[in-house]
Amino acid sequence: MTFVQRLARAQMVLGAGAVAVGVVGFVSARHVAFNASIAPRLGPADLSLQAMSLNRLAALVVIGLGAVGVLAGATQRPIWGAVPAAGFALLALQVLIQWRPAGTNWFASIGSNFSFSLLGCVGFAVTACLERNAATQDRLSQADP
Amino acid sequence: MKRTSEPIPSAEPMPLSSARLMAVIRIGVALMWLTNLNWKTPPNFGSDDGGGLFRYTNDAVTHPVFGPYSWAVREAVLPNFHAFGWGVLLVESALAAFLLLGLGTRLWGVIGAVQSLAIGLSVALAPDEWAWSYYLMVMANLSLVATGAGRTWGLDGIVRPLLAGRSTLLGRVVRLTT
Numbered sequence: 455m456t457f458v459q460r461l462a463r464a465q466m467v468l469g470a471g472a473v474a475v476g477v478v479g480f481v482s483a484r485h486v487a488f489n490a491s492i493a494p495r496l497g498p499a500d501l502s503l504q505a506m507s508l509n510r511l512a513a514l515v516v517i518g519l520g521a522v523g524v525l526a527g528a529t530q531r532p533i534w535g536a537v538p539a540a541g542f543a544l545l546a547l548q549v550l551i552q553w554r555p556a557g558t559n560w561f562a563s564i565g566s567n568f569s570f571s572l573l574g575c576v577g578f579a580v581t582a583c584l585e586r587n588a589a590t591q592d593r594l595s596q597a598d599p
Numbered sequence: 600m601k602r603t604s605e606p607i608p609s610a611e612p613m614p615l616s617s618a619r620l621m622a623v624i625r626i627g628v629a630l631m632w633l634t635n636l637n638w639k640t641p642p643n644f645g646s647d648d649g650g651g652l653f654r655y656t657n658d659a660v661t662h663p664v665f666g667p668y669s670w671a672v673r674e675a676v677l678p679n680f681h682a683f684g685w686g687v688l689l690v691e692s693a694l695a696a697f698l699l700l701g702l703g704t705r706l707w708g709v710i711g712a713v714q715s716l717a718i719g720l721s722v723a724l725a726p727d728e729w730a731w732s733y734y735l736m737v738m739a740n741l742s743l744v745a746t747g748a749g750r751t752w753g754l755d756g757i758v759r760p761l762l763a764g765r766s767t768l769l770g771r772v773v774r775l776t777t
Contacts, residue, residue, distance in 0.1 A: 460757050505634045555640055565636030565688060573696035580754060
């Protein structure tokens with residue numbers, strides 16, 4: 455497997471993971487308002503395995519970003535990897551600004567949402583940068599006789 | 600017989616099954632950090648009702664494990680508790696994110712071990728706590744450092760072969776942290 459193929463696989467795994475989290479979040483939040491500021495947490499509480507909370511609006515955003523990430527891996531074009539990186543950066547910023555005990559919280563975010571968003575942002579940013587670097591080196595080596 | 604001054608042959612590389620098991624442990628440690636972010640709620644982090652992160656931090660003073668650490672918490676941390684709370688939230692968020700990605704795993708393993716030690720020094724002697732939890736947390740994080748657990752099923756496995764051979768600062772950083 456080539457270096458670029460490994461990067462593409464990493465992007466597809468990250469994207470598929472985000473889509474899976476979004477789908478679970480969407481199903482978990484089916485009994486609360488579409489943009490509720492508090493939503494059920496994902497995972498079993500009695501096993502101390504709960505992390506993240508998404509309302510259906512947040513779940514759709516995460517599914518969308520994950521799908522673009524899968525597309526980035528499938529097309530092996532760095533620009534598609536930059537889109538979910540920027541999107542997850544904005545999601546992380548939303549948590550820092552709006553996560554409070556009460557008040558406006560567009561995506562029903564809690565602390566672990568920040569970590570998840572950071573994961574998506576860093577993961578897609580690093581893979582997109584490395585992919586762009588590899589593409590540039592390929593072009594340079596082809597131009598060099 | 601070989602002379603004692605001769606170099607000992609290096610150990611065999613880790614079998615794939617062991618490397619995969621370490622990747623599972625890395626993901627488990629990351630999930631531990633992830634699932635414990637939810638009760639560190641800004642902006643007060645429990646200082647308004649005496650709960651949450653504030654309660655556990657204050658345990659370093661009310662149930663001291665190590666005198667100098669207890670003094671540092673009383674004199675430096677508690678008077679600046681909001682800044683400390685944000686620091687804990689950001690560090691533990693990054694720990695979960697980077698360990699799940701398997702990026703810079705050896706660096707984040709060291710940070711996780713230091714953070715586990717700090718938590719242990721705060722709460723190990725508090726009522727209903729089991730001190731060995733914190734010894735195990737330190738050792739679990741150090742095991743990620745010892746084995747470079749991000750090289751299998753992690754981004755370190757992509758970044759290291761590409762960059763670690765370079766004689767630049769970036770190459771040295773990648774060699775040390777992945």
